[in-house]
Amino acid sequence: MSADVLVSARDLAxxxxxxxxxxxxxxxxVRAVDGVTFDIRDGETLGxxxxxxxxxxxxxxxxxxxxxxxxxxxxxxxxxxxxxHLRAMRPLRRQMQMVFQxxxxxxxxxxxxxxxxxxGLRVHHIGTAADRRQxxxxxxxxxxxxxxxxxxxxxxxxxxxxxxxxxARALAVAPRLIVADEPVSALDVSVQAGILNLFKDLQEEFRxxxxxxxxDLGVIRQVADRVGVMYLGKLVELAPAEAFYARPMHPYSExxxxxxxxxxxTRARARPRLIEGDMPGxxxxxxxxxxxxxxxxxxxxxxxxxxxxxxLAPEHLVACHHPRNPTLDSALPAA
Amino acid sequence: xxxxxxDQTLLEATDLRVTFGxxxxxxxxxxxxxFRLAPGEVLGIVGESGCGKTALARSVIGLNRTDPRCxxxxxxxxxxxxxxxxxxxxxxxxxxxxxxxxxxxxxxxxNPLQRIGTQIGEVLRAHTDLSASAIVARTxxxxxxxxxxxxxARIGAYPHQFSGGMRQRVMIALAIACDPALLIAxxxxxxxxxxxxxxxxxxxxxxxxxxxxxxxLITHDFGVVAEVADRVLVMYAGxxxxxxxxxxxxxxxxxxxxxGLLASIPSAExxxxxxxxxxxxTPPAPxxxxxxxxxxxxxxxxxxxxxxxxxxxKRHAAASDHLTRCWLPHRQLEAAR
Numbered sequence: 001m002s003a004d005v006l007v008s009a010r011d012l013a014x015x016x017x018x019x020x021x022x023x024x025x026x027x028x029x030v031r032a033v034d035g036v037t038f039d040i041r042d043g044e045t046l047g048x049x050x051x052x053x054x055x056x057x058x059x060x061x062x063x064x065x066x067x068x069x070x071x072x073x074x075x076x077x078x079x080x081x082x083x084x085h086l087r088a089m090r091p092l093r094r095q096m097q098m099v100f101q102x103x104x105x106x107x108x109x110x111x112x113x114x115x116x117x118x119x120g121l122r123v124h125h126i127g128t129a130a131d132r133r134q135x136x137x138x139x140x141x142x143x144x145x146x147x148x149x150x151x152x153x154x155x156x157x158x159x160x161x162x163x164x165x166x167x168a169r170a171l172a173v174a175p176r177l178i179v180a181d182e183p184v185s186a187l188d189v190s191v192q193a194g195i196l197n198l199f200k201d202l203q204e205e206f207r208x209x210x211x212x213x214x215x216d217l218g219v220i221r222q223v224a225d226r227v228g229v230m231y232l233g234k235l236v237e238l239a240p241a242e243a244f245y246a247r248p249m250h251p252y253s254e255x256x257x258x259x260x261x262x263x264x265x266t267r268a269r270a271r272p273r274l275i276e277g278d279m280p281g282x283x284x285x286x287x288x289x290x291x292x293x294x295x296x297x298x299x300x301x302x303x304x305x306x307x308x309x310x311x312l313a314p315e316h317l318v319a320c321h322h323p324r325n326p327t328l329d330s331a332l333p334a335a
Numbered sequence: 336x337x338x339x340x341x342d343q344t345l346l347e348a349t350d351l352r353v354t355f356g357x358x359x360x361x362x363x364x365x366x367x368x369x370f371r372l373a374p375g376e377v378l379g380i381v382g383e384s385g386c387g388k389t390a391l392a393r394s395v396i397g398l399n400r401t402d403p404r405c406x407x408x409x410x411x412x413x414x415x416x417x418x419x420x421x422x423x424x425x426x427x428x429x430x431x432x433x434x435x436x437x438x439x440x441x442x443x444x445x446n447p448l449q450r451i452g453t454q455i456g457e458v459l460r461a462h463t464d465l466s467a468s469a470i471v472a473r474t475x476x477x478x479x480x481x482x483x484x485x486x487x488a489r490i491g492a493y494p495h496q497f498s499g500g501m502r503q504r505v506m507i508a509l510a511i512a513c514d515p516a517l518l519i520a521x522x523x524x525x526x527x528x529x530x531x532x533x534x535x536x537x538x539x540x541x542x543x544x545x546x547x548x549x550x551x552l553i554t555h556d557f558g559v560v561a562e563v564a565d566r567v568l569v570m571y572a573g574x575x576x577x578x579x580x581x582x583x584x585x586x587x588x589x590x591x592x593x594x595g596l597l598a599s600i601p602s603a604e605x606x607x608x609x610x611x612x613x614x615x616x617t618p619p620a621p622x623x624x625x626x627x628x629x630x631x632x633x634x635x636x637x638x639x640x641x642x643x644x645x646x647x648x649k650r651h652a653a654a655s656d657h658l659t660r661c662w663l664p665h666r667q668l669e670a671a672r
Binding site: 051052158159160161188189190191192193194196197200215216217218219220221222223241242245255256257258259260261262263264265266268269273275276278279 | 383384498500501528529530531532533534536537555556557558559561562564581582585595596597599600601602603604605606607608609610611612613614615617618620634
């Protein structure tokens with residue numbers, strides 16, 4: 001593995017048993033994440049998009065080891081942490097933090113927010129009490145809040161301010177990786193942009209690596225260096241952001257991009273629409289390519305054989321038998 | 336009023352005010368909003384959380400009239416009647432038949448213990464005198480119209496057996512059961528994924544074309560407005576700050592709030608920017624801390640001395656129906672941008 005890779009997932013899987021009835025016998029499995037391979041490079045932002053139920057949150061929780069994967073391997077800074085126990089994980093938690101979607105549900109409602117920010121420092125025995133107080137003030141200032149905000153309870157802050165607290169808490173232990181799961185989805189549009197700018201500034205200043213999850217392709221374009229698209233537990237496309245937005249190759253990516261409402265009435269109404277129907281459930285995903293039931297380009301092959309994620313352009317990986325917008329050289333069969 | 340004028344206006348709200356709580360601790364959710372809707376027209380009401388858009392919509396259909404904490408004043412003229420003056424009994428005749436509403440969360444709006452066919456049938460029984468077999472036939476027709484596959488088999492299903500998008504389709508079938516003249520949709524696609532959102536917006540546009548119903552579409556998302564609305568009303572802190580034809584608003588926003596909001600939407604079409612244009616601060620909570628004068632003043636980059644006085648909603652050019660609530664002449668704002 002090259003030195004600049006911080007997180008490396010190989011064929012990572014997380015299945016949840018589905019229990020039913022009085023005895024709670026296993027009645028099947030929810031294959032939330034089903035064999036996903038990718039790297040996150042040191043200092044980059046990997047954006048992960050997909051619809052609800054695609055497995056992106058489960059994947060995020062596996063990466064920070066809030067969940068234990070039950071297949072594949074996960075490496076962090078070269079160390080195999082796939083099956084680390086709680087105690088083994090503890091020193092690593094300083095290096096990987098998480099920011100959640102709901103800034104209210106993820107903050108203890110009875111603690112002043114300053115204490116919430118300080119908690120990570122106390123758990124990891126960082127600094128003296130005075131040092132920590134000083135550090136909390138610095139952190140609050142860094143995310144655009146005053147020391148006075150630190151005395152308040154979460155309910156006395158607005159949604160945007162609470163999300164700033166969530167970010168300050170993650171930042172407190174100076175992590176190398178922050179996994180942000182839909183961090184701006186619950187915020188008003190006018191507040192969203194400020195939070196996205198804060199993420200960018202912090203990355204520049206502290207060289208933090210982000211795994212940034214969102215269902216909003218506009219948000220992802222503004223933060224991500226590379227983009228991964230998930231569908232029913234699988235990664236179907238992984239590409240540098242500019243290449244992805246200019247020439248999406250998976251029909252699902254193309255459909256997702258075509259479904260975004262455009263803030264331009266004339267063009268919004270003239271666009272072709274590329275997708276119909278609902279995502280099937282992750283309990284019994286379709287055989288072959290999981291997207292073939294909704295795909296406009298599907299053939300018999302797609303229902304029979306699962307496509308593998310393979311490079312079709314430099315750094316541009318696609319899992320599709322009939323990719324869209326292939327570059328000339330990649331359209332040729334591999335030598 | 337001449338009959339042609341009456342034909343052109345389906346609904347006209349004048350100086351609508353919605354307040355909550357006792358006089359000493361009153362929260363003003365909607366503070367004097369007026370608008371007009373022609374038959375078949377789609378009006379998009381856009382604003383952030385707490386701006387009063389939902390309270391506005393609910394007061395039009397009288398959903399908050401039984402709430403003792405809530406007071407609604409002003410006028411809502413609909414087909415020659417003032418809806419605010421109707422009794423609850425009379426209002427019940429309007430609701431569901433002439434004006435219908437759909438909500439953000441289709442799961443909590445459907446009865447979980449009743450088959451969906453029964454729920455749609457109930458609306459038809461209450462408002463029409465169709466026979467039992469005609470009700471079943473009409474229910475199946477409605478489900479087909481909103482794009483539910485195999486409607487004959489699905490009328491016996493319960494809400495939990497449908498996905499979120501399919502439930503919203505059922506809600507729409509319920510709402511249009513009696514061919515209402517007006518459909519109020521409160522964030523109808525916010526709980527849905529983009530691919531389903533696109534399908535539901537397409538469905539609403541098709542239904543409107545087919546039945547000629549007017550729509551009030553409430554949303555926080557300018558993209559949704561751009562997809563379906565004819566006219567837009569932008570709300571901030573309980574007031575209308577800008578209103579006009581949809582193309583006008585998107586191409587030439589006049590109020591600094593509208594312009595700022597449009598600029599701050601992260602776009603999938605725009606290459607990555609080093610910094611997104613953001614509006615500073617947060618929207619004021621309803622009732623409390625609303626700044627004196629122009630309510631957007633503390634967050635506005637163009638705020639000046641005149642902004643300490645409350646600006647009126649006025650025409651931006653003499654002959655246009657583009658209204659804006661800002662002291663600054665638009666040339667000055669455009670130059671500053």
